[in-house]
Amino acid sequence: MKELTLVKIGGKLIDDESKLSASLEVFSKIKGAKLLVHGGGKLATDMAKQLGIDSPMIDGRRITNTETLKLVSMVYAGWINKKIVAGLQALNQKAMGLCGADDNLILAEKRQHTSIDYGFVGDVTAVNKEALSTYIEQDKVLVLSAITHDGKGQLLNTNADTIATEIAIALSENYQVKLIYSFEKPGVLIHPDDDMSYLKCLDAVLYQEMKENGTINKGMLPKTENAFKAFNKGVDVLIGDLLRMSGDDYCGTELIACK
């Protein structure tokens, strides 16, 4: 099967102008079919404050009211997405920025929860892998923001790690997918404050232990959960920092099967 590298960038890699452009440079050198999914960084949070929009977080997930949805659609699908596209075009990449509503790429439904109303938060229900594959076969480099839609006219806010995972799983039917979750750390850390303590590889047994003893917590939890979800469906997964990788030397934490 043809290889496809899917990179998700987020966190401080998005906020920092020079780190973002360095990440795009590394991304542009990845050979073969590739696709970029990006998060939002903290610009949306900063702007919400400036505009007096209340935007609480529960378990690392933003509660999305009408005003927040408008703001994240602007920031993620507008500024960040188009800035990345223009940056990649300058690096001779055939970049094209889309969100889940475009070409009905990612269909979602408003999150159902017994006690918490997450507002306009979407859980993915379908990935249009035919459309995605068509663009990939036309050598386009898709740049996807994590805004989805319900097919009835409603935009929804979805976690970018989840988008990366769902797309990786959907495309793994047609491609050998390598999924890289890139963020500001070199990988999954044994000691959260020590970057040198990153794991070269992680299997489900060690993962379970690290969750139970609290080593993996907060923002790392949904990331690693997403990572194992993709891994369990046959996707090659690496968690690390694109800026510390070069050429085929993908440093980071690789998910591996239990021995």
Place this chain on the structure above:
Amino acid sequence: MKELTLVKIGGKLIDDESKLSASLEVFSKIKGAKLLVHGGGKLATDMAKQLGIDSPMIDGRRITNTETLKLVSMVYAGWINKKIVAGLQALNQKAMGLCGADDNLILAEKRQHTSIDYGFVGDVTAVNKEALSTYIEQDKVLVLSAITHDGKGQLLNTNADTIATEIAIALSENYQVKLIYSFEKPGVLIHPDDDMSYLKCLDAVLYQEMKENGTINKGMLPKTENAFKAFNKGVDVLIGDLLRMSGDDYCGTELIACK
């Protein structure tokens, strides 16, 4: 030649939620190949005020500093573009929202002017008609915002009427293009305050007269200039309000050749 209907919507049709969705409904019923270009309405101006961003206008053109560029990219390429796409998807249109940077669709250069620095305002230098035609032939309904790029990583803010004109001209080599500039008026008015006074047709002689006696002025000037530019390149042009049109009954001011 195959027909292509290119609709540009802007002004109050964008600001008013119910008028926007009614416009999308009319647009969705247009048969055959079609494409939508949208302006920004006054949301960007309102948000600039809220955020304390200074954003002066000269001759109906916004001076675009770094902060304004960020804001218009958010509002135009993000919120408005994706809201329109989600709305059209709900109407079973194969809508896909792009800006000029995506797939290198519209290349522009920073405006050169002897005395005024327009900031990050882009004048169109090239339209990627091959890419546009490919999407049209795949039955996609492109939704284009007026954000362009210079190919060197810089996003630029371009007038939406100009984008519509340049695309119409570029595509007129492959299609018989009908270009509709839709806004809140039924057409070009003889008496600016009287909607009933709209012209059924307008030729270059009458247009020249109306410019000279000041009947056509302010925001109507760039629109009519753009309209005649397209008309002179063989594009069928209609200026009017999509909401007053239905089926093949395109009411509005039609540009015609001088007798």
